[in-house]
Amino acid sequence: MSTTKISPEGKVALVSGANRGIGKAIAISFLEKGAKKVYAGARDVATLDGLLSRYPDRLVPTHLDVTDDSSIVKAAETARDVQILVNNAGVLQPGGFFSKDALDAFKIHLDVNVWGLLKLSHAFIEILKKNHPAAIINISSVAGLGNMPMIGSYSATKAAVHSITQGMRGELAPDNILVMGVYPGPIDTDMAKGIDLEKDSPENVASIIIQALKEGEEDVFPDPMSKQVGTGYMTNPKSIEKMFAEYRG
Numbered sequence: 001m002s003t004t005k006i007s008p009e010g011k012v013a014l015v016s017g018a019n020r021g022i023g024k025a026i027a028i029s030f031l032e033k034g035a036k037k038v039y040a041g042a043r044d045v046a047t048l049d050g051l052l053s054r055y056p057d058r059l060v061p062t063h064l065d066v067t068d069d070s071s072i073v074k075a076a077e078t079a080r081d082v083q084i085l086v087n088n089a090g091v092l093q094p095g096g097f098f099s100k101d102a103l104d105a106f107k108i109h110l111d112v113n114v115w116g117l118l119k120l121s122h123a124f125i126e127i128l129k130k131n132h133p134a135a136i137i138n139i140s141s142v143a144g145l146g147n148m149p150m151i152g153s154y155s156a157t158k159a160a161v162h163s164i165t166q167g168m169r170g171e172l173a174p175d176n177i178l179v180m181g182v183y184p185g186p187i188d189t190d191m192a193k194g195i196d197l198e199k200d201s202p203e204n205v206a207s208i209i210i211q212a213l214k215e216g217e218e219d220v221f222p223d224p225m226s227k228q229v230g231t232g233y234m235t236n237p238k239s240i241e242k243m244f245a246e247y248r249g
């Protein structure tokens with residue numbers, strides 16, 4: 001539990017990958033809970049038209065490709081009032097370390113899920129420090145707590161996000177910045193289309209994140225599967241490794 005607790009009401013947030021899935025649900029929930037402004041990051045800002053017509057005064061469409069340094073720099077030059085940074089953008093290509101094109105897939109996962117998150121956080125850190133109390137929300141995955149061979153390459157990058165989150169938390173402890181790691185299980189978005197497991201809704205993930213922000217929670221397990229994995233990870237990490245090893249696709 002962090003001593004920094006922060007409600008989205010009256011706050012300014014930036015969400016990467018806000019045009020669909022979990023990112024869109026987070027942007028909507030923040031606005032519904034009274035956020036002053038949400039910078040909605042998207043690679044193609046036209047995909048934000050629906051959201052913009054719903055929240056014309058408080059939603060700011062922001063061109064953001066986390067693999068493109070110039071778009072990150074430009075976003076940070078524009079959004080100087082951000083207090084909550086949501087590192088949500090991510091990609092998933094199925095496959096393990098010996099699948100066809102495994103090395104190319106690993107690079108794509110690294111570029112978006114790891115480097116993208118790190119570069120965006122770097123670009124915004126002085127802004128967050130200045131505007132504290134603040135929060136960085138990193139969307140990892142249950143697959144970051146144990147490797148699933150059917151998405152082995154993706155899992156490894158989500159484990160990196162988990163470690164980065166821990167490191168950021170330690171480093172930023174004196175700065176009144178809540179660093180939250182979110183570890184969802186299967187959520188009903190485009191990313192999980194091909195995954196044949198029971199899925200929770202992106203809206204539920206968003207609402208749990210808001211509650212966690214208010215309570216200063218650092219590790220967030222939003223859905224039934226992630227709650228189970230979270231408990232297993234805290235008590236017996238090897239049991240998670242063994243359970244996930246069965247997910248071979």
Ligand SMILES: NC(=O)c1ccc[n+]([C@@H]2O[C@H](COP(=O)([O-])OP(=O)(O)OC[C@H]3O[C@@H](n4cnc5c(N)ncnc54)[C@H](OP(=O)(O)O)[C@@H]3O)[C@@H](O)[C@H]2O)c1
Binds near residue numbers: 044087091191
């Ligand atoms: N769905 C799940 O079961 C699940 C479970 C655990 C964790 N997660 C994590 O939750 C986050 C959101 O996933 P989701 O389920 O909402 O997936 P999604 O529906 O596929 O959405 C992914 C989002 O990331 C954006 N994105 C991809 N590459 C980007 C880049 N280079 N720069 C900026 N934005 C980029 C996409 O933008 P475009 O529309 O331009 O492609 C889209 O907005 C991801 O980090 C994912 O790993 C998801």
